[in-house]
Amino acid sequence: MRAGLLAAFLIVIWVADRQTEVLDPIRRAGLDATDFIFDLAAVPGNVWQALSEASRSEDAIYNRVDQLERENLVLQAKLQQMVALRAENSRLRALMNAGPRERNDVLATEVVGVSPNPNRQIIAIDHGSRDRVYVGQPLIDSDGLLGQVVEVSSDAAQVLLISDASHSIPVQITRNSVRAIAEGTGDLSRLRIEYLSTTTDVEIGDQLVTSGLGGRFPMGYPVAKVVAVDRTDGARFATVWAEPLAQLSRTRHGLLLFPEGILAPEVNLGARAPAP
Amino acid sequence: MIRDALVVLFTLLVAMLLSIWTADVSGWPQLIDWVGLVLFYWVVALPARVGVTYALLTGFVFDVLSASPLGHYALIMTLVCLFGQLIYMRFRKLDTLSQIALIFMLTGVARFVDVWLASFETQAVTVTPPLLTALCSALVWPLVMQILRYFRRYHGLTEW
Numbered sequence: 001m002r003a004g005l006l007a008a009f010l011i012v013i014w015v016a017d018r019q020t021e022v023l024d025p026i027r028r029a030g031l032d033a034t035d036f037i038f039d040l041a042a043v044p045g046n047v048w049q050a051l052s053e054a055s056r057s058e059d060a061i062y063n064r065v066d067q068l069e070r071e072n073l074v075l076q077a078k079l080q081q082m083v084a085l086r087a088e089n090s091r092l093r094a095l096m097n098a099g100p101r102e103r104n105d106v107l108a109t110e111v112v113g114v115s116p117n118p119n120r121q122i123i124a125i126d127h128g129s130r131d132r133v134y135v136g137q138p139l140i141d142s143d144g145l146l147g148q149v150v151e152v153s154s155d156a157a158q159v160l161l162i163s164d165a166s167h168s169i170p171v172q173i174t175r176n177s178v179r180a181i182a183e184g185t186g187d188l189s190r191l192r193i194e195y196l197s198t199t200t201d202v203e204i205g206d207q208l209v210t211s212g213l214g215g216r217f218p219m220g221y222p223v224a225k226v227v228a229v230d231r232t233d234g235a236r237f238a239t240v241w242a243e244p245l246a247q248l249s250r251t252r253h254g255l256l257l258f259p260e261g262i263l264a265p266e267v268n269l270g271a272r273a274p275a276p
Numbered sequence: 277m278i279r280d281a282l283v284v285l286f287t288l289l290v291a292m293l294l295s296i297w298t299a300d301v302s303g304w305p306q307l308i309d310w311v312g313l314v315l316f317y318w319v320v321a322l323p324a325r326v327g328v329t330y331a332l333l334t335g336f337v338f339d340v341l342s343a344s345p346l347g348h349y350a351l352i353m354t355l356v357c358l359f360g361q362l363i364y365m366r367f368r369k370l371d372t373l374s375q376i377a378l379i380f381m382l383t384g385v386a387r388f389v390d391v392w393l394a395s396f397e398t399q400a401v402t403v404t405p406p407l408l409t410a411l412c413s414a415l416v417w418p419l420v421m422q423i424l425r426y427f428r429r430y431h432g433l434t435e436w
Contacts, residue, residue, distance in 0.1 A: 003358050006328060010354060014347030018397060023346055030340040037289070037341060041296040116295035117342030118306035118387070118404040119394035151343050158343045166398035186401035188303065249303055 031153035038124045038156060042112040102218055106255040107131060109139070112156070121161040121188070123147075125254060128155045136216055138257045144222040144245030145169070145210060146254055161248050162223065163188050171223050172211040176201055179211050180240075182223060188248045191224050193240035198231045200238065208242055218257060283431045284326055287314050287424060288334050292341065304404045309383050309413045310420075311338060312356050316382065317424045319360030320367050322435055331357035348393050352386050372418050379417045384410035 017023040056064075093099070107127060115122035127133050129152045137149040139159050147167070151158040160167055165186040171193070172179045178201065181194045196202055206226040212219025224242035231238045291310040299305035315334055318326040335350030342349065359382060360367075367378065387406035394402065 003354075006354060007351065010347045010351040012347075014345050014351065014393070017345040017347060027340060027346060030336065030346075034337055034340050037292055037337075038296065040289075041293050041300075044297070045300075113296045114299040114305065115342050116292070116299050116305050116338070117344060118304075118409065119391065119402045120343070120398070121403060122343050160343075165401035186403050 027151070028153050031151060031156065031158075035153060035156045038113040039126075102212075103260040104218055105258040105260050106140075107133075107258065109254050109256055111252055111254060115158060120166065121164040121184070121186070121248075122150070122158050123161065125157050125159055125256075126155070127256065128153050128157050130154045132258070133157045133256060138217050138221070139254045140221055140257060141246045141251045141254050143247060144224070145217065146246045146248065146251065148216065149256075159254075161188070162244060162246075163191065163248055168194075169217060169223065170211045170213040171208040173202060173226075174207045174209055175203075178202065179213065180208075182208060182242060189243055191242045191244060193226070193242055194237070196238050196240055198235060198238045202226060202229055202238065202240055204229060207245075221257075280325070280431070280433050283427070283433060284318050284322075284330065287318070287427065288330070290314075292338065295338075296341075304408070305342075306387075306404055306409055307412050308416055309386065309409055312353070312383060312386055313379070313413055313417060313420050314424065315353060316356055316360050316379075317421055319357050320364040321425070321428060322433065323361050323364045324435055326357075327361065328354060328357055344394075345397060348390075348397075351393070352389055355389065356382065356386055375421075376414045376417055380410050380414035383413040 013023070017027065109125045109127045111123050112126045113124045115124060123146075125139070133149060133152050135149055135152055139146045139149065145162055147159045147161040147164070149157045150160045161184070162169055162182070163184040163186070165184050167184040169182050170179065171182045178196070180196050182191045183194055185192055193202075193208070204226055207222060208224045208226065210217040210219055210221045210223055222245045224244045226240060227243045228241040229238060230240070288311065291314040294308075294310040295306060298307050298310070311334055315326075315331060318330065331353040332350050335348075335353035336346060338344075338349040338353070339346050363378075367375065370378065384407060387409045391402050391406055
């Protein structure tokens with residue numbers, strides 16, 4: 001009798017939290033209170049990293065610095081080109097009477113853990129609403145899109161990866177601007193590209209970027225690379241598989257994208273923002 | 277009294293950390309249902325002390341950590357706890373192999389309820405196969421039980 005009542009009570013709570021937003025404040029308070037568990041879980045990894053850095057020889061460090069300096073030089077050169085291209089692009093867009101392209105600010109964040117949920121692919125990051133992180137915000141790494149924020153507390157947030165089975169994202173092929181939807185499959189190394197007819201021009205190796213449709217993800221961020229195209233005779237749509245470009249399983253650092261102008265310049269490097 | 281509660285809560289916290297670590301290292305979240313195992317141990321060892329309150333607390337914390345709707349894991353943990361309270365007398369008398377078999381069934385059922393609830397929440401493809409969780413959890417049970425038993429005796433926790 002008591003057990004039945006308890007189960008009924010829990011089912012009511014479960015339905016209420018799924019269907020309505022009544023319990024959201026409680027959930028946020030819970031996330032605030034349990035933040036420390038992810039922080040604790042990150043301790044061994046951090047200690048390991050600190051130890052392996054401390055044990056690295058001086059030569060190795062010099063080599064690393066040397067390599068980073070060279071990389072930096074190459075990136076700087078590309079950036080100069082990029083500034084010129086951006087100016088040219090906005091002039092051309094102005095000529096075509098198109099509005100200016102949206103630009104993004106970024107905030108560096110650290111991945112502190114993988115959610116223990118066996119049915120979804122969620123990671124925890126160490127910035128929250130105090131740093132103006134919001135639900136639906138895109139997270140990228142140095143190679144491509146990682147996912148979007150689904151839960152926010154004051155000092156932490158949880159991010160749903162693009163490979164999660166419930167996640168879909170509007171993309172387009174860079175080569176010919178064909179639009180499609182990339183759906184997660186639950187496998188970290190596979191996305192399924194939906195709604196491309198068998199006659200569509202898509203090839204292995206094509207790069208997919210966010211199309212910006214739907215308004216959630218800004219346009220032009222790399223998402224995945226096509227790895228398999230299967231055109232069965234008589235089928236309406238081709239079966240196309242793509243591999244995410246971001247390192248979904250290994251990444252330790254990510255960048256949160258903000259619409260331009262929201263962040264103060266000094267927060268860009270990952271320092272904590274003062275409470276708003 | 278408070279110290280005893282802290283001992284139990286500490287082991288549950290360690291179980292949660294282990295869940296996060298195994299998800300991180302293996303890429304299979306909940307390959308081993310650490311929290312379920314630890315909760316079940318305490319219910320079987322101290323049925324008069326560890327009951328639904330602990331199950332609810334653990335379940336709600338796990339809901340928040342795993343970004344599930346509140347009540348999802350609370351319901352599963354409560355089921356594990358109620359099952360433990362039903363069979364603790366008989367369970368203690370079982371030999372290790374039978375215990376492993378029973379844990380396999382219990383964690384299997386718990387994971388199927390989990391997948392069933394998740395299927396209402398999203399059109400989810402489960403990342404970790406439920407029977408793999410059941411198998412791995414059953415295999416580590418003797419170890420978990422020995423460690424927790426040692427821990428319980430070290431801190432002098434008895435049933436009454």
